[in-house]
Amino acid sequence: MAADAVFIHHSDSSGYKFDEEHPFDPLRLTLTIDLLKDVKALTEDQLNTPPPYSEDELLSLVHRTDYLAAVKKLSEEALTDDSGILAQQFGLHTEDTPVFPGMHKAAMTIVRGSLAAAEAVMTGQVKHAFHLAGGLHHAFPDRASGFCVYNDAAVAIKYIRQSFGARVLYIDTDVHHGDGVQWVFYDDPDVCTYSIHETGKFLFPGTGFVHEKGTDHGFGACFNVPLEPYTEDESWLESFNVTLRKVIEAFKPDVIISQHGCDAHAYDPLSHIHCSMRIYSEIPAIIHELAHAYTNGRWIALGGGGYDIFRVVPRAWALVWLTMIEHPIAQRIAAGETVKLPDSWLERWSLLSPHKLPPYWMDDLSDIEAMPRRQEIAEKNRMVQSIAIQDL
Secondary structure, eight states: OOEEEEEEOOGGGGGOOOOTTOSOOTHHHHHHHHHHHHTTSOOGGGEEOOOOOOHHHHHTTTSOHHHHHHHHHHHHSOOOHHHHHHHHHTTOBSSSSBOOTTHHHHHHHHHHHHHHHHHHHHTTSEEEEEETTOOOTTOBTTBOBTTBSSOHHHHHHHHHHHHHOOOEEEEEOSSSOOHHHHHHTTTOTTEEEEEEEEOTTTSTTOOOOTTOOOOGGGTTSEEEEEEOTTOOHHHHHHHHHHHHHHHHHHHOOSEEEEEOOOOOBTTOTTOOOOBOHHHHHHHHHHHHHHHHHHSTTOEEEEOOOOOOTTTTHHHHHHHHHHHHTTOHHHHHHHTTOOOBOOHHHHHHHHTTOSSOOOSBSSOOGGGSOOOTTHHHHHHHHHHHHHHHTTTO
């Protein structure tokens, strides 16, 4: 009988760092793992290192060989005028996704982690797997985009399709549309991509509208739920519950891969959605329930965005793992209890945090300003819900 869950992590993932001022900071991995250790939900022995899969064979499932060659070249030498032109050609000479030393090695480590998570679940070693460094969902076959060099989620899905022939439901809860994964599988009827995000009318990458439903044989296997700016918990969760449950019932996947960007929080500096930690306790709980109802428990969870790295990301990502392993903290939170964060963790990181750290797993909602136009925003989101699932 399979074990319940495996936690995948490689220390080399922390090498995925653009520069000191860049909002994508791998310190959030350390913060999350440290929090889980402090609540006795994870030990050093439980950190599973991914095996050394063949680079070219796996990356070429999604990425073009000329792009891979460019990433490797740019990773190993100082940027010159000539290499700057090469980088620009492949989306790697931008403010969002600049070249950095060791880029290929770090990005490939992240791909390996997501592959290891997929393999562990698909071979029946475990029911669930979590790879918090994964979820780099904006990368395209021929270019980098939006902080993402390689698209580990798309590679993992391609591997599952090629090796196991399974039908995959990809659920993306990042505040930014999961564009890279969507376009890779836009014509594939056996990969259903579902993304709930702030509308592309106001936010990068400017896509993910309800009319994007797939093409050719893949038409009807792509779902987008673009939400209004300043959407709060109630409307966000209603939109998620109403649409995702319809999608999974219609698609009937063999496995779920979920991306857990946690940048829809009110504290996040890069978006306008105005949710609290409540959605980050309910998202994994809902997916966990659906995995056991539809996929015999097969669930692979990845990280993603999240740029308030002290106050939001560690709590949100830790709750994914706590839910997977049915830890008492997740159960107490689900029951409505107020649960305190460990003093040891708060003391360790409070001096580094630019903001006062919240003392509890859930937010004090009086610390988050209520939005005007709440009813108007909720009604607009309901219109989007109905259009998103009108064909089901």
